[in-house]
Amino acid sequence: MSESYAPNLYQIDNLRLSLADMTKKPLVGAAPRLEILKGLSFTIPKGEILGIVGGSGSGKSTLGRALVRLLEPSGGSIKFDGKDITHLPETDLHPLRRRFQMIFQDPMSSLNPRHRVGAIIAAPLSLHGLSNPRQRALEALDHVGLPRGFATRYPHELSGGQRQRIGIARAIALKPDFILADEIVSGLDVSSQAQVLNLLETLVKDLGLTLAFISHDLSVIRRLCTRILVLHRGEIVENAATPALFANPQASYTRDLLDAIPLPDPKQVWA
Amino acid sequence: MLDGRSQIKRKLPPRLILSAGWLILLGAAAMLAPWIAPKDPLAQDLFLGQLPPAWVQGHEPGYLLGTDSLGRDVLSRILYGTRLALTVALLAGSITCIIGATLGLLAGFLRGWVDIMISRAIDIWMAFPPVLFSILLIAVLGPGLTSIIIAIVVIDWTRFARVIRAEAMTQGAMDYVASAQVAGRTRLSTMFTEILPNVLPTITVLLTLEMGIAIIVEAILSFVNLSISTDDPTWGGMIAEGRTSIHQAWWVLVFPLITLFLTVLSFSQLGEGLKDRFDPVLR
């Protein structure tokens, strides 16, 4: 779809992001800033599946929000397909919006409680002027393994995993170039998980989708991702190809992560 | 293929039936007053003063709820009074709601300088004691329907603005708003399509409550003789007159009072009932 020849879909240089710490806001004057991302540099080549792992609160979701420009970085730069989007105002971002999507970590809060599922999936489609949004929404439901009848339900009438798949359906229906998936399979059983992951893999292979995949499940990451980024307290502690990372983890934090994975085996020593 | 779950029929809640029933009845009475009122509400007949209602000894046929000290038919006066009461409720209620809710929504969702300005205005406004403020306003504007409505709007818009602002702020922090932004929705469009449906239940409840309040305010103003010209029958005016003859003719006070009470109660129940019946999230 894109006509430019940049080999990297995303190029991130020394990305910094700080947010106002409202808990320490003095009565008058501005709140102190809380530094969340402390100078990240990495690239996401086209067609790659990048795994992002890291401790809770290490800044993964914040990084995701910066990549789709829900948050404005306080330093460094983000280039999307060769174009600097670091400080692009919302009006200039608009034409790009269709090309990068985010699937949110908290499924319930990312679905409008007073819209029906069908409308939730179809809304972005009609915003970008795609034909037949309703039909495409139903097809997206098929893709994530939910019955079409769910289109008339409200989000609170679904189970947790079903909601999570609505978020996935909404993002893939747009056929974007890039999806940031924030913890999207944690609430799914292995079967639905496999279905969703196989779907994403197909999209990557056949439609040239690029994917950043935030997850705590290293088994899934190992299976799916080509590269892995390990984040710790807002810094990248390791950025390696998947086989290398599992064979020979460099950072001590990565080794801690690998040791803590519970295997489905009561005999595993897990102290 | 249709999935019927969301179409599960919710029963009409009894309070919705009762309150809507009473208000519809009242609305019909207001519109049809000239045809259904048994007497002319202004016609005085000193020979027929203080007649008791139809089920009490000494009544006169044709005067169902009795007459006041000037011999005017109480039922007809209540029916005509309904016109003013409902006009004030609908007009004052909806104008207050539109102004207050819009400002609240803008402040709570857009934040920034819009919020600072609107919040300041609310704070300053709330520093005025409301009853004094309204009496002052009417004194300046002069009595009349428009003045009453302006007085109510000017005093009560802050109630909407405050509540809706807080609600919009809470909703604005939800990820579905971020989702809409990622999908490329503009701020203003997000406010109407994403936030508004979620504050609508609150707006409905506040609106119906406000309609009840408007009726009470109108009654109070009539009571202290600051409403419209004293000739036209008003519930507040009737209550004021009835108070003076409570020992000789209780019905002059009691019937308008009951009507007022039922109406205000119905308005407040209507909002809750509508929410129970139509808000999808309560299911």
Add this chain to the structure above:
Amino acid sequence: MSYLTIRNLSANLKGRPDRILRNVSLQVAAGEVRGLVGESGAGKSMIGKAILGTLPLSIEITGGEIILDGTDLLKLPPAQRRTRIGQFCALIPQDPLTALNPSRRIGPQITNRLVDILRWTRADAEKRARELLAEVHIPDPERVMRSYPHELSGGMRQRILIASAFAAEPKLIVADEPTTALDVTVQKQILKLIAEMQARHGTALLFVTHDLGVVSKVCQSLSVLYGGLVLEDSRMTDFFHAPKHPYSRALLAATPKYTDPDGSLTPVPDAVVAATRAEVEAADRSAHV
């Protein structure tokens, strides 16, 4: 004698034939952790909500018993039932963000339960809340107590709910996928903490999860749910050695392991799903005869 016993619990969509739970029976003894696994939409959360009396209005219980410490909750008058549940049970809900009030700071949301239900003083409650937050490994509890929910990461919110569930020292905790947003190191610490608190207070725990790895670490027994029907009820070790039901076997086989890089992501085979679905339908038919 089990602390919680559910017997033949059935639930329906109100006024419709759609069944949500089909004669569910399970037990949790004091000091025991029972795992509850099953496909997405199987009705796991509904069981939890039925116990705590928070089922959505559109779903009604059509039969069965929920016996808590010898008393059938479903036979109690609503007010009495609520106080009993408030005193002895806690829920770690599946949706952390929606379970927290978005417009209130975290501190009061944890302490209010202690103050209102257990009549603690506010100072004691606050001290306890800070301790608990530290115990679930939240850095800077002071700051978190003063934050609003949306200012925290997904895993922090989840740990806050874990902390507030344990705050009142309940006798039964229903944990609905409590560690989905936690990284494995924190998850490990939290699971250990749960085991420890449980050993200390003899809490009964119903643990809903999709992660059989987690099950193998914390649970003593396990129920497998499909379409609202309990397919299997086993001791944990028996389940991992020799799952009784074909569906459980397929589930175990389909679970990915990070030690096995080439293990492809295989769903539960269609044949097994079809057979299981047929079993659910057969159960319905026999129930109607």
